Amino acid sequence: MNLTRRQMLCASVGAAAAGVFGFSLSASATPEATAESIKNFAGGKEPAMGGDLTLTTPEIAENGNTVPIEVSVASPMTDDDYVESVVIYAEGNPNPDVAVFHFTPMSGAAEAKTRMRLAKTQNVVAVAKTSKGQVFMDKKEVKVTIGGCGG
Amino acid sequence: MDNIKPRVKVPKSASAGEIITIKTLINHPMESGLRKGKDGNLIPRQIINKFTCEFNGKSVFSCELEPAISANPYIEFSAKVTEAGTFKFSWLDDDGSVYETENKIAIK
Numbered sequence: 001m002n003l004t005r006r007q008m009l010c011a012s013v014g015a016a017a018a019g020v021f022g023f024s025l026s027a028s029a030t031p032e033a034t035a036e037s038i039k040n041f042a043g044g045k046e047p048a049m050g051g052d053l054t055l056t057t058p059e060i061a062e063n064g065n066t067v068p069i070e071v072s073v074a075s076p077m078t079d080d081d082y083v084e085s086v087v088i089y090a091e092g093n094p095n096p097d098v099a100v101f102h103f104t105p106m107s108g109a110a111e112a113k114t115r116m117r118l119a120k121t122q123n124v125v126a127v128a129k130t131s132k133g134q135v136f137m138d139k140k141e142v143k144v145t146i147g148g149c150g151g
Numbered sequence: 152m153d154n155i156k157p158r159v160k161v162p163k164s165a166s167a168g169e170i171i172t173i174k175t176l177i178n179h180p181m182e183s184g185l186r187k188g189k190d191g192n193l194i195p196r197q198i199i200n201k202f203t204c205e206f207n208g209k210s211v212f213s214c215e216l217e218p219a220i221s222a223n224p225y226i227e228f229s230a231k232v233t234e235a236g237t238f239k240f241s242w243l244d245d246d247g248s249v250y251e252t253e254n255k256i257a258i259k
Contacts, residue, residue, distance in 0.1 A: 066221040077231075090219055094185055097217040101228070106211045108170035108231030114214075115221040117183070 031123070034089045034096045038127050038137070041087050047127055047137035053086070055126040055138040064118040064144040071101065073110040073128045073136065083110035084129050092122030118144045155179060159240055161254040165232040173204065174227045177242050177250060183218035199224055201243040207236040232256060 038047065056070040073083045082105045088098040101112045110128070118124075121143045128136045160174040177199065184196025196218060203213040212228045230238070235258045242250040 093219050095217060095219065098219040099217060100215040102210075102213045102215075104210050104212070106206060106209060106231055107229055109229045111229050112212075112214070113225075113227035115225050117219050117221055 031091045034091045034125060037087075037089060037096060038125065041127055042129065042135045045133070045135045047135040049137055049139075051134075051136040053126060053128045053136035053138045055088075055124065055140050057124055057140045057142050059141075060143045060145065061118060062145050064120070066115045067118050067142060067144075068113065068115050069124065070113045071111070071126050071128070071138075073130075075110050075130065077103070077105055077108055077110060079105050080131065082107075082131050084131050086110065086112070086126055086128045088116070089125040089127075090116065090118055090122060091125065093117070093119045098124075118142055120144055155244075155248075155250050157240065157242060157250050157252045159238075159252055159254055161238055161256060164257040164259050166259045167233060168231065170229050170231050171256075172227060172229050173238070174225070175202070175204075175240060176223060176225045178223050179242075179244075181216075181218065181220055181222045181224060185218070197245045199242045199244055202226055203241050203243075204228070204230070205239045206230060206232075207234070211238070232258070234258065 052074040054072050058067065061067040069088065071086050073086065075081065075083045083103050085103065086101045089096045090098050098116050099114060103110045123139050123141050125137065125139045155178060157175065157177040162171050165171050179199050181199065182194055182197045184193065186194050188194045198218055199216055201215055204211045211230045214226065216224060235256060238254045238256065240252050
């Protein structure tokens, strides 16, 4: 095999990155599996795209190991009208589940931030459910650069 | 696990009815269970699977975490302060350990 220095470097960095994530391609989740989970969470309701829910992610994540994400839902957060839970999915991870946030009227605002892992470039989906039974959804694509090889 | 140290940032005081931001961080490897060790075997999963925050015994915020959360999980959320009291934070580990910390807040 005649690899140039650059190709060699890319290949080894890619292999190292694969080792860090340890994700095999066959174990990857699919958008279908995510859609199924969303259906279960929403209780058969069709989630309204956008609306009061905002999912904030970086457009490009250089390091898939720590990708900062933020969800916020515009809600009065009173005893009879508040956001019960927000669930985050990553369509291309081995397991699409990321986190479920549970809010109460004591939360004051339905906002949360955390840092997540992304195996590859993919869509991140957030679904929110309010105490009145409304369901909102937001979706953002995050480009993940693994080892600078354009993965 | 040893050497797990939760860190929490809560304002020392707030005016009644104010919505404050709480930042939490705990050092933990969040081993996903999908990674292979040097010997080629899978490293068993060990993550923080649940985080809860209570204020004077009442639930404020909680979340369930999956292996897709980064190592040293950072969680930021808000809370409405209506009275002086104590925030109690707990992190639940896969191995059954519970890491806890408390923060007091006063009313201005």
